Amino acid sequence: MNDERQLRGRTAIVGVAESDLGEVGPGVTALDLAAQAAGRALDDAGLTIADVDGLFAHSAFFPMPTVVLGERLGIRPRYSDSTATGGSSFLTHVRHAAAAIEAGMCEVALIVYGSNQRSASGGLVASSQSYIPSYEVPFGARLPVSAYALAAARHMHEFGTTREQLAEVAVAARGWAQLNPVAFEQGDLSIDDVLGSRMVSSPLTVRDCCLVTDGGGAIVLTSAERARDLPQAPVYYLGGAEAQTHMYISQMPDLTTTAAKQSGARAFDLAGLKPSDVDVVQVYDAFTINVLLFLEDLGFCAKGESGDFVSGGGIAPGGHLPVNTNGGGLSYCHPGMYGIFTLIEAARQIRGQAGDRQVPDTHVGLAHGNGGMLSSQVTVLLGDESVL
Amino acid sequence: MTPDLPGTALPADLTDTPTSQGGPHPAYQALLAQDVLGFQACGACGRAVFSPRERCSHCGADALSWRASAGRGTIYSTSVITPRDKPAYAVVLVDLDEGYRMMSRIVDAEAASVRIDDRVEVRFVAAGDEVLPMFTPDGGPR
Numbered sequence: 001m002n003d004e005r006q007l008r009g010r011t012a013i014v015g016v017a018e019s020d021l022g023e024v025g026p027g028v029t030a031l032d033l034a035a036q037a038a039g040r041a042l043d044d045a046g047l048t049i050a051d052v053d054g055l056f057a058h059s060a061f062f063p064m065p066t067v068v069l070g071e072r073l074g075i076r077p078r079y080s081d082s083t084a085t086g087g088s089s090f091l092t093h094v095r096h097a098a099a100a101i102e103a104g105m106c107e108v109a110l111i112v113y114g115s116n117q118r119s120a121s122g123g124l125v126a127s128s129q130s131y132i133p134s135y136e137v138p139f140g141a142r143l144p145v146s147a148y149a150l151a152a153a154r155h156m157h158e159f160g161t162t163r164e165q166l167a168e169v170a171v172a173a174r175g176w177a178q179l180n181p182v183a184f185e186q187g188d189l190s191i192d193d194v195l196g197s198r199m200v201s202s203p204l205t206v207r208d209c210c211l212v213t214d215g216g217g218a219i220v221l222t223s224a225e226r227a228r229d230l231p232q233a234p235v236y237y238l239g240g241a242e243a244q245t246h247m248y249i250s251q252m253p254d255l256t257t258t259a260a261k262q263s264g265a266r267a268f269d270l271a272g273l274k275p276s277d278v279d280v281v282q283v284y285d286a287f288t289i290n291v292l293l294f295l296e297d298l299g300f301c302a303k304g305e306s307g308d309f310v311s312g313g314g315i316a317p318g319g320h321l322p323v324n325t326n327g328g329g330l331s332y333c334h335p336g337m338y339g340i341f342t343l344i345e346a347a348r349q350i351r352g353q354a355g356d357r358q359v360p361d362t363h364v365g366l367a368h369g370n371g372g373m374l375s376s377q378v379t380v381l382l383g384d385e386s387v388l
Numbered sequence: 389m390t391p392d393l394p395g396t397a398l399p400a401d402l403t404d405t406p407t408s409q410g411g412p413h414p415a416y417q418a419l420l421a422q423d424v425l426g427f428q429a430c431g432a433c434g435r436a437v438f439s440p441r442e443r444c445s446h447c448g449a450d451a452l453s454w455r456a457s458a459g460r461g462t463i464y465s466t467s468v469i470t471p472r473d474k475p476a477y478a479v480v481l482v483d484l485d486e487g488y489r490m491m492s493r494i495v496d497a498e499a500a501s502v503r504i505d506d507r508v509e510v511r512f513v514a515a516g517d518e519v520l521p522m523f524t525p526d527g528g529p530r
Contacts, residue, residue: 133413135439138520139493141479142469149467150481157465157504201479202468250481250491251439255465 004270005239009388011098012227012234015045015220016344021333022184023118024214030061033216033335034114035072041218046231047108052220054079054106056093060336061115069112079106085242086371087284089113090219090340091378095240097221107223114216115335123212136248142201145209145287147249147373149201152289154255156203158304161292163203165307167194169288170207170330172316177327179317179357184213185331208288210329210338217340219347235347236388238364239270240380249373256304259377260297260368267366267379268299275299278381279362280349281321282342284370285328291315294368295323298379322359325349339369343380350384363387391434394486395427395455406454412440415454420519423512425459427488428452438488459510460485460526468499478502482523496524 017040019033034057042048055077057065066080079100083092090111097109117123136143155161171191177183194207227234243259243266246252268274275298283294292306300321301309309315315323324330326345329338346365348354364383370376398405402422406415412428416439419426428437432449443450461484470476478499483489494502495511508523 136491138515138518139479139491139522140469140477141467141491146467146469146479150465150479153467153504154465199468199470204467248439248491250489255481 007098007102008238008271009236010224011101011221011237012224013219013221013237013343013347013382014227014230014232014234015041015047016347017041017044017218018182018333018341018344019114019216021182021215022213024116026119028116028119028214030059030114030116030120031068031072032114033116033214034059034069034112034218037114037216037218038069038073038110038112041110041220044232045220047220049073049075051108052110053077054097054100054109056081056097056109056111057113058082058084058089058337059113059115075110077106079109085244085376085378087286087337087339088369088371088376088378089337090343091240091367091369091380092242094219094221094237094343094380095242095378098237098240101221101223107226109221111219111221111340112216113218113337113340115337116214117336118212118214136250144373145204146201148287148289149204150249151255151293151374152203152287155289155292158256159307161307163195164191165311166203166208166288166292167191168310168313169285169291169315170194172310172313172319173285173324173328173330175313175316176325176357177331179355180327180332181355183327183332184211185327204287204289210286210334211331213333213335215333215335217344219340219343233351233384235350235382235384238273238381238383238387239267240378241266241270242376242378244376247372247375252374256293258293258297258374260294260379263377263379264298264368267381271381273364273381278364278366279322280325280346280359280365281323282326282346282365283324283368284338284342285324285330286334286338286370288330290370291323293374294370298366298368317357325354325357325359339371339378342367342369346382350382390431393429393431393434393453393455394436395429395457398426398454398456399424412442416440417518419454420512420521423519425457425510425521426454427457427484427486429455436486436488438490455486457484457486459521461508461523463502463504463506463508464489465504466502468502476500480523482508490521493522494524495522
């Protein structure tokens, strides 16, 4: 009988890249940014479009993303996957690609995202339009932020978590961003700054919310055999898992426990690792509460204790756990669906190519994506040759 | 054996019953238009289901029927939204006594005074062509 553990170490990330980030201007489309990131990731991998036979993408800006991208890039893949689980899609794509490569359905997988939401609209561009009735929008909920605000309020109620502890997450992200030259926000940020900024949906202020930027990212994944002949040190896929509990926040069974509890436990089991083995953690921080929930659900601290865990700069540079070392969606880059950037940063840290923000002796990285409104949770564990 | 269902049977004097509607959502709206907070209950597992749907999402059975909620519940979470040009309002998740949860909005109370665990009761509020179930504090024990 097949066992998913056979995927451990059988594929590796061999190329990563960002497109131009920040605000690219009105003439550059989401497709342009996606294609730019794809080209740079292939350059990084020492491969060309002729090598790619698996194409993976999701987009809020163009339909049939892999078909559109295939035409633009000049790739005619024999394996195509546009799985849409919101911001977690790209972590889902990594797991699907690892399985497809192992099964011989493709050999070189290119995973791509691009968005010009800041230049195009100045606001969040939703993953797709919905034609089914909403039981939330008519009440004036400011979605998605109100969904996360409701989770934050419940977490504060149940565990005594404070707004200051939420703010610690934003301040830590800014500290890391100040070490990343391509991060969008570089200015100093204090807890008082976060608490005193405009309230969007209580208890979350605008500084508890992710940025609205342009940007794209791409990843090349291939077999471990082929990876060893390529220029970059392979970043091996060790395990990955997907879980979901709901789409709409009013359908979430427990607002203080996400499906990351399942995805994290399964990914660690498949990788044969535990949270204390992880050197860097990259989680989708759409809002400050996300980081608290994911640190608990992924097993880095007990349920209800994340507020204390992040206090006093616990996840900032120099803290006890490096989290979102690129500055995250809160301070580095957030072009709508951030998931791919968790993978790019984890890979760079494992390669030792993260510049001033490099965490010494990084061998294992965790990337975690969130999609919808705490709805879809996908965890991927990556590592260098020493952990095979 | 048929389980006991949460809620009560629909009022007998309804002029427009769900069975005359085309799908779960219009049925729900038709009940709201008659000041009935409807929800579905499963004849197989006995559990409440919301939002309206075709089959039970607890057990998968094709055995849903419409029931009437008493419209009373407890606030599970709340968030205050302050628009630039309008008064602040509280968006809430309400746990209805019949065993299901819905999003709603607080009316006839200060948004900032709304607390988790507050008891609330339904108010039917006209909004354009439809009626929305909103909630107000019922003054009961916190």
